[in-house]
Structures are given as structure tokens and as C-alpha cells.
Amino acid sequence: MARMTMIEAIRSGLDVAMGRDENVVVYGEDVGFFGGVFRCTHGLQQKYGVNRCFDAPISEAGIVGTAIGMAAYGLRPCVEIQFADYMYPAYDQIVSEAARLRYRSAGDFTCPLVIRMPTGGGIFGGQTHSQSPEALFTHVSGLKTVVPSNPYDAKGLLIAAIEDPDPVIFLEPKRLYNGPFDGHHDRPVTPWSKHDLGEVPDGHFALPLGKAAIRREGAAVTIVTYGTMVHVALAAVEESGIDAEVIDLRTLLPLDLDAILASVQKTGRCIVLHEATLTSGFGAELTALVQEHCFYHLEAPVMRVTGWDTPYPHAQEWDYFPGPARVGAALRQIMESR
Structure with missing residues (x-):
């Protein structure tokens, strides 16, 4: 067991999944060389190479669309939408293609795809970096929607999502990334007033999706x-x-x-x-x-x-x-x- 922030737990989950399965690929805007705007993918490109962790153009529809094709042909892409607010150009791909692929192909194709998105407010990001759009996904048949609340769950649920045969929307509350606001106050004295370090297993473990x-x-x-x-x-x-x-x-x-x-x-x-x-x-x-x-x-x-x-x-x-x-x-x- 190690003490981790949620960022570190997510990075550990990605590392474990990539190490266990060479079909797992990670990409998105600034995900590769820079390691992600919140540093969740830091070091993965250096460890696994540019073919398995790489940067994508600023095109959310392109990121998700290519990931659906990869998933249909045997890969397990885990892509990042930099902020949940940015997912709207990709929403048609998510709803019309990813969510329906198993059904429209009568089971001939599946879509083992994870779409990670930082969600919610708390970082003073304004209207275009702070929305909570989970209801837009829970309305769609064929999608699974996950929202962890702590580092232990973030890693275990992310590994389970990557191993799942169907598309999973993985929403990460950015206010919890580095340690949240003081939970006993309606507003923070500082943006990060204490660290919420959780005990997280180092290796592989998966939490079942659908268990509160x-x-x-x-x-x-x-x-x-x-x-x-x-x-x-x-x-x-x-x-x-x-x-x-x-x-x-x-x-x-x-x-x-x-x-x-x-x-x-x-x-x-x-x-x-x-x-x-x-x-x-x-x-x-x-x-x-x-x-x-x-x-x-x-x-x-x-x-x-x-x-x-x-x-x-x-x-x-x-x-x-x-x-x-x-x-x-x-x-x-x-x-x-x-």
C-alpha cells in the first residue's frame, strides 16, 4: 500500500493497465510529452513509448472517433478529454457510435473504450472548465458512467473500466485531484487547504463497476x-x-x-x-x-x-x-x- 493523491492513483492505474496489456493505449491533448494538464499521464510516454502514449490534435471528435475504431479492432484505448466541458464536439461519436456499436453489430464488435474527463468546479476555471455533465451520459443506453471520490476508488475503478468490454465514461472530480478544499467550509481559505492522501495498493486491483x-x-x-x-x-x-x-x-x-x-x-x-x-x-x-x-x-x-x-x-x-x-x-x- 502506498499513500497517493488521486492524480497519482490514476497514473498508477494507467501504468498497471498498460503494463499488463500491450493493447492498452493512452492519448489525448497534451497527454504524451507534457504528461497531461493535471499530470495524470506524466512519465507514461517515456516508459511505454510514443506508440502507446501520445499527443492528439485539438479535436475531441477526432480523439473519440479514432478511439472507437481502435477499440473495434482489438485495442483498448483510454483517451483523455482535457476538461469535461470540451466533450461536446465528441458527443455525437460517444452517443451514436461508441454506445451503440455492440447493439448495431449484433455483438460482432465491442467497444472497450475509456474516456477520462476531469469534471466539476473548484479550481476557479470559469464556465468552460467547471461543468458537471454526468446526466448527459447516464441518459444514453450502452454507456457506463463512473465517478470516484478518493484515490483508492480512482485506481480500482479505472482499472476495472479499462478491462471492461464496453465504453466507460470516467469522470474525475478535479477538486479532489491534489487534495480537496476543507470539507467543513463552504469556501476555501486556499484552493488546496489539505491533502487527501489515500492508501492505495501498488499493483493490480479492480473494483467492480456498479457497487456503491x-x-x-x-x-x-x-x-x-x-x-x-x-x-x-x-x-x-x-x-x-x-x-x-x-x-x-x-x-x-x-x-x-x-x-x-x-x-x-x-x-x-x-x-x-x-x-x-x-x-x-x-x-x-x-x-x-x-x-x-x-x-x-x-x-x-x-x-x-x-x-x-x-x-x-x-x-x-x-x-x-x-x-x-x-x-x-x-x-x-x-x-x-x-
Whole structure:
């Protein structure tokens, strides 16, 4: 076991996958020589050569389109879109080609492709470097969508994604890359106020896609969340003193519905928490599922705590994020509801 940041864990996962399988190739904008804008691929080109880790032109549609062709013919590409905000030119390739390849070929072709994307805010990146577009992928049949919340999960889930026979969208919360904001505050004193170094195995290990983790057991209310908001939820529970259970989904699709339902049936209350905007966010799907399956167990309406329904507000970034204060207020409100 080694102490790693999420960046180091992702790099280790890529290194392990490339070392085990010569068909794994890594590429994207500035991914090769420079090692990635966040340094996640640093050193991989030097170790594996320019044919397996290389730079691509500034063309997201080209990056994903070529990766789909490589995957169909036996390679296992793991490509990086520099920011999730940049994926829109490639969205047609993702939806119309990658997601449908197995089905439209009646199983003759698969698409073992991973598309890594830094997601979310917290680095003062403004509107074009801070979006959380996970709902655009969870709506698409044929895609799997992963959002890790810590270094251990980042490595284990990334290796599992690379080894998966179908396309996986791997969203990396950039606010957690080097160690997140202080989880007990709605805004940071400095951008990186402490390091979140996790214990991560050095070698190969894979976490199953579609299996949630209970980060805190509780009996009063269930908080369903993922990514950066896991840390916010834990801080809010600690500050409020309310005995909440915190579920880290880890994988949005496939979804560990059993874990959610078991928790809500135990607690009778549910809060869904995510950074993305409220309307048509993934939280709406989670809320509907809890309502459908747990209606007679609920002691109060399901609540959502999310980002605002606005374009990403650079000047109000830390007010936009759901922080411990907003989550704590929701916890107190749901405990008073009948």
C-alpha cells in the first residue's frame, strides 16, 4: 500500500493497465510529452513509448472517433478529454457510435473504450472548465458512467473500466485531484487547504463497476451522493450531529439500486446530493427510483441539494456548490418533515 493523491492513483492505474496489456493505449491533448494538464499521464510516454502514449490534435471528435475504431479492432484505448466541458464536439461519436456499436453489430464488435474527463468546479476555471455533465451520459443506453471520490476508488475503478468490454465514461472530480478544499467550509481559505492522501495498493486491483460504498452508517436519514459531494456530505453530518447514512455511488451506471433501497428502507428519509444543476440532473432519476420503490417506507419527501439552475457562475463559484451549510439545513428540514 502506498499513500497517493488521486492524480497519482490514476497514473498508477494507467501504468498497471498498460503494463499488463500491450493493447492498452493512452492519448489525448497534451497527454504524451507534457504528461497531461493535471499530470495524470506524466512519465507514461517515456516508459511505454510514443506508440502507446501520445499527443492528439485539438479535436475531441477526432480523439473519440479514432478511439472507437481502435477499440473495434482489438485495442483498448483510454483517451483523455482535457476538461469535461470540451466533450461536446465528441458527443455525437460517444452517443451514436461508441454506445451503440455492440447493439448495431449484433455483438460482432465491442467497444472497450475509456474516456477520462476531469469534471466539476473548484479550481476557479470559469464556465468552460467547471461543468458537471454526468446526466448527459447516464441518459444514453450502452454507456457506463463512473465517478470516484478518493484515490483508492480512482485506481480500482479505472482499472476495472479499462478491462471492461464496453465504453466507460470516467469522470474525475478535479477538486479532489491534489487534495480537496476543507470539507467543513463552504469556501476555501486556499484552493488546496489539505491533502487527501489515500492508501492505495501498488499493483493490480479492480473494483467492480456498479457497487456503491457506505461511507458512514446511520439510522436517521440517507444521503445518496458521489464524487466531491461525498466529502461535503460527511462534513455536514459531522457538523449537524444528525445520524445520517452516506452512500457513495461510485458508479452511476450501472447503479447499485439495492444499496440505496436498503438504506432508505432502514432510515425512512432520503437526501440526494450532487454538484450539477437541479433540473434534469442525475438526482432526479435517483429521486424517482426511491419514490417508486420506497414510497411506503418514507417518513418525509425526498429532498435534493444541488447546484443552481444557471450557467456556471464563476464569480459565485463557492456559493454555487452545495456546501456543508446547505446540506446541514436540508438535514434539519427533512428531520422535521412528516
